[in-house]
Amino acid sequence: MKIETLSCVVKGKNDVDVVTQHIDYDESSRDQTLVQITRGGICGSDLHYYQHGKVGNFEVKHPMILGHEVIGKVVKTNDPKLYAGQKVAINPSKPCLKCKYCLSGETNQCETMRFFGSAMYNPHVDGGFTQYKVVDNAQCIDYPQEASDDVMAFAEPLAVTIHAAKQAGDLTGRKVFISGVGPIGCLVVASVKALGAAEIVCADMSRRCLDLALKMGADKALHALNDDFSAYAEHKGYFDVSFEVSGHPSSLERCLAITKARGTLIQVGMGGAIPEFNMMMLIAKEISWKGSFRFIEEFNTSVEWLSTGKVNPLPLLSKVFGFRQLEDALKAAANKDETAKVQLSFE
Template identity: 65%
Template structure:
């Protein structure tokens, strides 16, 4: 079966277009009709800079890894035509040492939607139709709100970060940087039993969203003092750094109590003067958090069952044919948190 489709494509020199393509389904995997997609920071980096880190766009590539859709055809007995599914953008190899240890996010040959890590690049989900492995399809009830369900991937990132922190029941939590991921971490740790959640950001708009997503106290480091939380070797049991800014890394170490845990979620460059002695002397456990494993299924369940409401983060919706306008708006952080494309 061959289907003509339209895809949101980025090419060299940061140009984007909606191109017509033909895809083929050979009775293998699952053919999906994409209904909605969320624009992520990596999509913006590809559009604004033509790369994410060291991975530059060398050929036209379809963007998007936060997508949901409907089953058109499938070879899986566990799926059926017309079924609504969230699409896990991860495609691990299944046989490396990490996959065999249920640590699939560390797969040595991970194929992740919309990534220029490999050449040829791995196309993403901003396309009207896409064929995926059946295992990448996580069903959800047809009556669930599409606007909510498309948050499955970023929520999975947040839940994984929360799990990396360990037991959150009754814990005092600090989150530095409350873009969409930081806000979703606030909701995740609240759901998992955190007793107190303090969020810090230099954006009043972001802080306002954090309040709607579960924060108890809001702090703007440009105006508010954090000194009280730094006394006696720190106050918080757990901190999450979700901005990637060097000063934010230092702040998290300062306010985390001795023997506490800091989870690094934000992606940034080098921290020139990393406070190594503070980390050592306070015996802080520093953990990285990268993507997710089983948390994708958890995120779909939470959203379908209205455990959390991510809609305060939805800033705008655009038809997928207005891709460039959507990317421009999403890149304006004075206005936008999450922007969704409708297919």
């Protein structure tokens, strides 16, 4: 069947539009489901495509549907586990399931991952900011009907932070430092708390972000420039685990200084080159510095934590726009002084 759908596309730098598209759903399909998208969160990469027309080397070469933080309702499916009207969170990952990483269960490292809203390949992989979308059955993660859209649209970013938290091993009773508490840093706070961290200290330059981190469960929120961190650097460091979520070299330096010897530093923030890197601190303190990228089965964990109320992301939700106001929503999301997470409603 042919379906008409309105889609939020990026065409290049500062060039977005809401356009009519036509998609095809094969009603006899065994493995695909037609979904009506209800809500989508705007993420840093969506903003990057809007503001720069690219993310890293991935440049927008033709109109691409934005968005990878989406939820929806099943319209048509042949999957016996799904039914029409059922609410689902859409896992935006589509790994090949054939490469060596997929075969060993490390699907987030898939060599040919097709992730929603990415210009890595040409033609690009369209995202989820559209009224109707055909997805793989396996991408539909069902959840209780009574869970709210506001909450469930956080499934993807929370999955990212649960994966990051798990890179640090068992967090029970651990002292944790989180440097950079935008929406992702704040969800790291919630994730490490849910996983049993005993003490959570955060740093950021924005008072508003620090207040949100406290609401999300941090014990202490320090101003990155104005507060004194020297006591945490004594005795070769205080924290068992640090999460660097800002991508700034100075933040990495601080994490190295206040993570204790033989502790773990998880790199979540994405930055460019580091001009001066204190390699000696990493070596002499034997710090394990690990990257964290996207998620694997943590998407399901995230859906469960959100639908059961184990994590409440609502302090982070600043505003919901109708999808036809795409550009206003992107501008609001880019205004870091005033907003944390901005969502688009497709209903």
